[in-house]
Amino acid sequence: MAESKSLRVAYGEALVELGEKNKNVVVMDADLAHATMTNSFAAAYPDRFFNFGIAEANMMCAAAGFAHSGLIPFASTFALFGTGRAYEQIRNSISYVNANVKFGLSHSGLSVGEDGGSHQSIEDIALMRGLPGMTIFVPCDPLETKKAVFAAAEINGPVYIRVARPVVDTITTPNTPFVPGKANVMRDGSDVCIMATGLMLPVALNAARLLEEDGIHAAVVNFHTIKPIDSDCILAMADRCGAVVTAEEHSVIGGLGSAVAEVLAGHSSAKFARVGIQDKFGKSGKPADLFAAYGLTAENIAAQCKSLKQ
Amino acid sequence: MSEENLEQKAKQIRADILKMLYTCQSGHPGGSLSCVEMLMALYYKVANIDPSNPKMENRDRIVLSKGHACPALYAILADKGYFPREDLWTLRQLNSHLQGHPDMMKTPGVDANTGSLGQGVSIAMGMAIAAKYKKADYKVYAIIGDGEVQEGLVWESAMAAAHYKLDNFVVMLDHNGLQIDGSNELVMSIGNIMAKFQAFGFECIQVDGHDLDAIVKALQAPVSGKPKFICCETVKGKGVSFMENNFGWHGKAPSEDQYNAAIKELGVAVNG
Ligand SMILES: Cc1ncc(C[n+]2csc(CCOP(=O)(O)OP(=O)(O)O)c2C)c(N)n1
Ligand SMILES: [Mg+2]
Numbered sequence: 001m002a003e004s005k006s007l008r009v010a011y012g013e014a015l016v017e018l019g020e021k022n023k024n025v026v027v028m029d030a031d032l033a034h035a036t037m038t039n040s041f042a043a044a045y046p047d048r049f050f051n052f053g054i055a056e057a058n059m060m061c062a063a064a065g066f067a068h069s070g071l072i073p074f075a076s077t078f079a080l081f082g083t084g085r086a087y088e089q090i091r092n093s094i095s096y097v098n099a100n101v102k103f104g105l106s107h108s109g110l111s112v113g114e115d116g117g118s119h120q121s122i123e124d125i126a127l128m129r130g131l132p133g134m135t136i137f138v139p140c141d142p143l144e145t146k147k148a149v150f151a152a153a154e155i156n157g158p159v160y161i162r163v164a165r166p167v168v169d170t171i172t173t174p175n176t177p178f179v180p181g182k183a184n185v186m187r188d189g190s191d192v193c194i195m196a197t198g199l200m201l202p203v204a205l206n207a208a209r210l211l212e213e214d215g216i217h218a219a220v221v222n223f224h225t226i227k228p229i230d231s232d233c234i235l236a237m238a239d240r241c242g243a244v245v246t247a248e249e250h251s252v253i254g255g256l257g258s259a260v261a262e263v264l265a266g267h268s269s270a271k272f273a274r275v276g277i278q279d280k281f282g283k284s285g286k287p288a289d290l291f292a293a294y295g296l297t298a299e300n301i302a303a304q305c306k307s308l309k310q
Numbered sequence: 311m312s313e314e315n316l317e318q319k320a321k322q323i324r325a326d327i328l329k330m331l332y333t334c335q336s337g338h339p340g341g342s343l344s345c346v347e348m349l350m351a352l353y354y355k356v357a358n359i360d361p362s363n364p365k366m367e368n369r370d371r372i373v374l375s376k377g378h379a380c381p382a383l384y385a386i387l388a389d390k391g392y393f394p395r396e397d398l399w400t401l402r403q404l405n406s407h408l409q410g411h412p413d414m415m416k417t418p419g420v421d422a423n424t425g426s427l428g429q430g431v432s433i434a435m436g437m438a439i440a441a442k443y444k445k446a447d448y449k450v451y452a453i454i455g456d457g458e459v460q461e462g463l464v465w466e467s468a469m470a471a472a473h474y475k476l477d478n479f480v481v482m483l484d485h486n487g488l489q490i491d492g493s494n495e496l497v498m499s500i501g502n503i504m505a506k507f508q509a510f511g512f513e514c515i516q517v518d519g520h521d522l523d524a525i526v527k528a529l530q531a532p533v534s535g536k537p538k539f540i541c542c543e544t545v546k547g548k549g550v551s552f553m554e555n556n557f558g559w560h561g562k563a564p565s566e567d568q569y570n571a572a573i574k575e576l577g578v579a580v581n582g
Contacts, residue, residue: 029496033492037563039491051491052444052461053498055428081426114336114402116410118377118425285404293404 002170003142007163008106009033010142012037014149015074015104016044022153024046028063028075030056036076036163057083060089060101065079067099072153075101079108079162080121082292087127094158102152106163109249110277110294111199112288113165120282126254127139129227133181135159136296138248138256141170142200144224147178155180164199164249166287171202172222183239189219192305193244197223197256200247200275203291206298207247211305218305229259238270243308244274245273247301249291252276271308275301316522319389320346321578324549326385326398329580332569334402337410340559342382344486344519344544345453350372351525352451353386355405364418370448371421372436375430376455376484377411378561384408384417392419396582398446428461430454431481438479438537451529453482457489460498465510471537472511477480479537480529481507484519486546488557504541512539519544549576 011207019025019041021055026048033051042049052059056077066073075082081089082105095099105229109183128134134156137148145163152159176184186201187208196204201222209219223230238244244264246257258276264272277294291297315340323346323528351370353359357370374383388395393407400406411425421437424430434452441448458464471479491497500506508514509580513533517524519542528540546560547553550572562570564572573580 029491031460033491035490051497053494053500054457054489055460055462055498057462080379085426114334114410116402116413116425118409118411118413118423283404284402284410285410289404 004167004169005142006165006167007139007142007145008035008037008165011104011106011149011161011163012040014146015041018153019045019048022072024070025072025074025153026050026066028052028056028059028073030059030077030081032077036104038076038120057089060086061093063101064093064099066123067101070203073101074104076106078119078121079105079124079207083121083124083127083160091131095134097155098133100156100160102159104149104161104163107165108162109164109199110282110290110296111164111166111249113287113290116284116286122251122277122282123254124162125226125250125256128256129259133157134227136162136163137224138198138226139224140198141168141172142221143170143172143174144178147223151178151180155272162198166199168199169202170207178213178224181225181228181230183233184222184224185219186222187220189217191217191243192242192309193221193241194247194301195221195223195234195244195256195260196247197226199220200248200296203296203298204301206248207301207305209215210298210302211213216273216305216309223256226256226259229263231263234260234263235267238264238268241270243271243305244302245275245301245308249296251279253279273304273306273308316350320350321461321549323382323385323389325573325576325578325580326567327381330381330384330398330401333399335563336402337381337563338378338561339553339564340378340488340546341376341386341455341484341486342487343548343550343553344379344546345379345484345487346382346548347455347520347522347525348482348484348542349382349386351522351529353390355526356449356529357451361419364392368446368448371434371450373422373424373430373434373450373452374412375424375434375452376427377424377430378459380412383412385563387417387419400405419506426438427458428463432463432467432510438476439474441478442474442476449478449480451480451482452482453484455489456485456487456494456503457497459500459503459524468507468510475535476537477533477535481512481537481542482540482542484544485541486544488546488555488560490557490560504539507539512537514539515542516541516543520548536574551575
């Protein structure tokens with residue numbers, strides 16, 4: 001039976017495993033180790049864990065200092081405070097010099113729920129995507145989260161891993177490949193292609209099932225990597241299906257939807273729609289209620305697909 | 311209001327906080343319970359405010375920079391009549407005007423959006439400069455946490471407050487010694503916070519943060535040409551024995567049994 005687990009728990013466990021193998025891996029946090037789950041690493045390797053307190057900007061520059069000294073820092077906090085508060089530190093001290101820093105940032109997206117709009121990062125991918133040389137992973141399940149952590153350690157340069165808070169089912173298998181920059185086709189179809197990332201993967205698969213009932217064969221592709229984006233896959237699927245719908249727990253501005261649009265523009269005549277947060281801020285509520293309120297549902301994805309096929 | 315009534319009121323506000331968190335099963339009890347008297351000193355004794363006119367031009371501004379403690383603020387705003395009491399039980403739910411962190415666009419009586427630590431005190435400092443420029447005589451109060459002071463932004467705002475001689479600006483520290491991952495000392499020791507504010511040029515006063523009278527006196531003490539800093543010595547989780555001084559209660563809602571035990575200990579009924 002596939003395991004259900006919060007991605008942040010999977011993240012914490014993966015760090016412990018990675019730390020066992022590689023003594024240069026160090027972990028940093030900003031007074032959220034109990035939330036990002038880096039506290040598992042802190043317990044296992046107290047001499048390689050550094051709490052910087054509520055000081056994200058300082059943590060990111062310190063991470064650059066660690067990297068310049070040959071270490072492989074994984075810096076964690078909430079996605080909003082990591083990519084937002086410390087944005088310019090990431091840009092100039094890390095990305096600009098291709099420093100070998102990884103940020104596993106948790107509590108991304110609307111699924112933070114009750115904390116509200118001030119804590120829901122829905123533009124973090126946009127911020128990180130604008131930085132040359134940045135790699136962006138958005139895992140969809142616990143297994144993929146672990147693979148993302150190990151893949152990040154193999155890359156020489158900054159990597160952002162977007163870690164969602166909710167407990168989610170495992171929908172990939174240990175054998176599912178995780179090649180940075182290569183999207184995975186999770187379901188074949190030739191009428192419309194749903195390109196999804198992160199928590200929207202299971203929702204997209206449900207949408208495909210709904211469409212099947214109406215005789216529409218939808219492909220579902222998992223974009224675990226948003227940058228570099230898999231242009232070959234996007235163009236091939238667009239060519240084959242003639243219709244593409246993106247689905248992400250992020251603003252439609254600057255995230256997966258934008259990345260796919262940038263590839264399609266001028267190269268494809270496929271019809272195109274984006275499901276995501278429509279240029280609005282989030283608000284307090286239960287994650288499921290918020291997904292419904294913001295149209296992050298199988299029904300909405302299916303409706304968008306149908307309208308492209310009309 | 312008599313002192314005795316205010317003591318009773320503090321218990322009522324603590325009970326309301328717990329009911330709010332219990333109802334939505336999320337939120338931050340520890341830091342909400344620790345700043346009740348600090349907020350009460352402002353809202354019931356010192357600040358020039360008018361609940362029937364939340365945007366009154368010359369009102370004193372109150373910014374809860376440690377925004378996660380907003381259940382305490384909301385309970386007081388409701389009691390003061392800014393909005394109906396029954397709204398409290400909609401906290402953090404879809405389409406409630408009571409967001410998980412303070413939202414000036416949604417909640418009457420909220421003067422600034424906070425929740426991202428460090429920003430509120432800086433916004434408040436800006437309001438104080440604006441008051442000077444406009445020759446308005448309102449004061450601005452910011453309530454900060456002792457983990458929050460680890461943000462560089464807090465010190466950038468302190469520097470500016472002294473530079474602009476903001477004697478209309480008061481920073482109140484909720485000095486409960488704890489943050490999320492443990493004690494301030496363990497997570498990132500900041501040393502003597504009051505000495506640091508003093509070094510930045512603030513007039514500093516230390517008080518028992520659960521002694522309403524003492525807080526009021528400190529707030530009323532005259533200053534001239536300098537911003538004021540009040541170090542309020544508090545207990546995180548104050549009033550509920552099993553939450554007191556326990557960082558595990560920073561951001562966790564009580565279960566039904568825990569809720570009932572807490573209300574019993576406070577000895578007040580929580581009516582609709
Ligand atoms: C910029 C930022 N970083 C991290 C957080 C997450 N966070 C919320 S409360 C908190 C601890 C606050 O500790 P303290 O200021 O001592 O508050 P109190 O003890 O009064 O609750 C943290 C790290 C945040 N809200 N904002
Ligand atoms: Mg504290």
